[in-house]
Amino acid sequence: MYLIGLTGGIAAGKSTVAKRWVEHGAFEIDADDVAREVVQLKSRGLSQVVQAFGSDVLSDSGELNRSVLAKIVFESPEKRLLLNSILHPLIKERTKQLLSEFASDAIVVYNVPLLVEAAVDHDFDLVVTVEAPEEAQIKRLTEIRGLSLSEAQSRIASQAKPVERAARADRILNSNQDVALLLRDADKLWREIEGLASMARGQ
Numbered sequence: 001m002y003l004i005g006l007t008g009g010i011a012a013g014k015s016t017v018a019k020r021w022v023e024h025g026a027f028e029i030d031a032d033d034v035a036r037e038v039v040q041l042k043s044r045g046l047s048q049v050v051q052a053f054g055s056d057v058l059s060d061s062g063e064l065n066r067s068v069l070a071k072i073v074f075e076s077p078e079k080r081l082l083l084n085s086i087l088h089p090l091i092k093e094r095t096k097q098l099l100s101e102f103a104s105d106a107i108v109v110y111n112v113p114l115l116v117e118a119a120v121d122h123d124f125d126l127v128v129t130v131e132a133p134e135e136a137q138i139k140r141l142t143e144i145r146g147l148s149l150s151e152a153q154s155r156i157a158s159q160a161k162p163v164e165r166a167a168r169a170d171r172i173l174n175s176n177q178d179v180a181l182l183l184r185d186a187d188k189l190w191r192e193i194e195g196l197a198s199m200a201r202g203q
Contacts, residue, residue, distance in 0.1 A: 002107045002197035003099070003123060007115035007165055008130035010155050011140035013175035017130055017186045018111045024190050029098050031091060031112035038090040039064050048086045053079070074154045088118045095122065107197050116160040116168050125200060126193065129169040131162050132176050 004026075008014045018028050038045040041063050049057060049064065053072060059065045073080040095110065099122070102108055112120055115127070132140075134156055141152035166172055171189060175182045 005124040005127040012132040
């Protein structure tokens with residue numbers, strides 16, 4: 001298996017790149033999906049979150065109210081660290097299970113926003129970060145995702161700096177351009193990835 005760690009700032013274009021690579025034949029694991037899975041109803045993760053933050057983070061149906069929890073943790077670095085200390089080990093454990101299910105010749109993209117922050121240490125063959133200027137991130141978060149300006153700024157500030165992600169990455173994709181150009185660059189990198197994966201398999 002050839003494993004790619006795909007990261008980048010919030011609303012920088014990671015999902016666009018991941019979707020393109022899936023179209024080319026890659027398999028994707030989305031860390032956000034895994035994070036939701038480990039706190040689903042009656043899960044060990046949800047129980048731990050409630051123990052740490054109280055029942056106010058639950059909806060009337062007993063499920064996690066993600067918007068309430070997000071408001072709590074993005075207003076407090078200490079509480080964000082507490083949440084991460086609960087979620088990251090569970091996400092890592094579940095991701096390892098998912099990775100073990102792929103065929104040996106698969107190219108897998110692990111789409112993980114907090115690769116740097118969570119010190120994600122899966123056995124990556126290549127790490128790629130997708131970067132956009134903060135102004136573009138804020139515009140996407142407020143106009144497309146409906147966040148307020150302060151919410152957008154808070155979420156960007158909670159993540160690693162672009163220079164920190166760049167230091168961890170083997171390749172950088174620039175999404176400060178038209179989507180068609182980003183996809184062109186993603187296609188070019190994909191062709192390189194196919195070659196690297198073939199070399200790794202000894203072909």
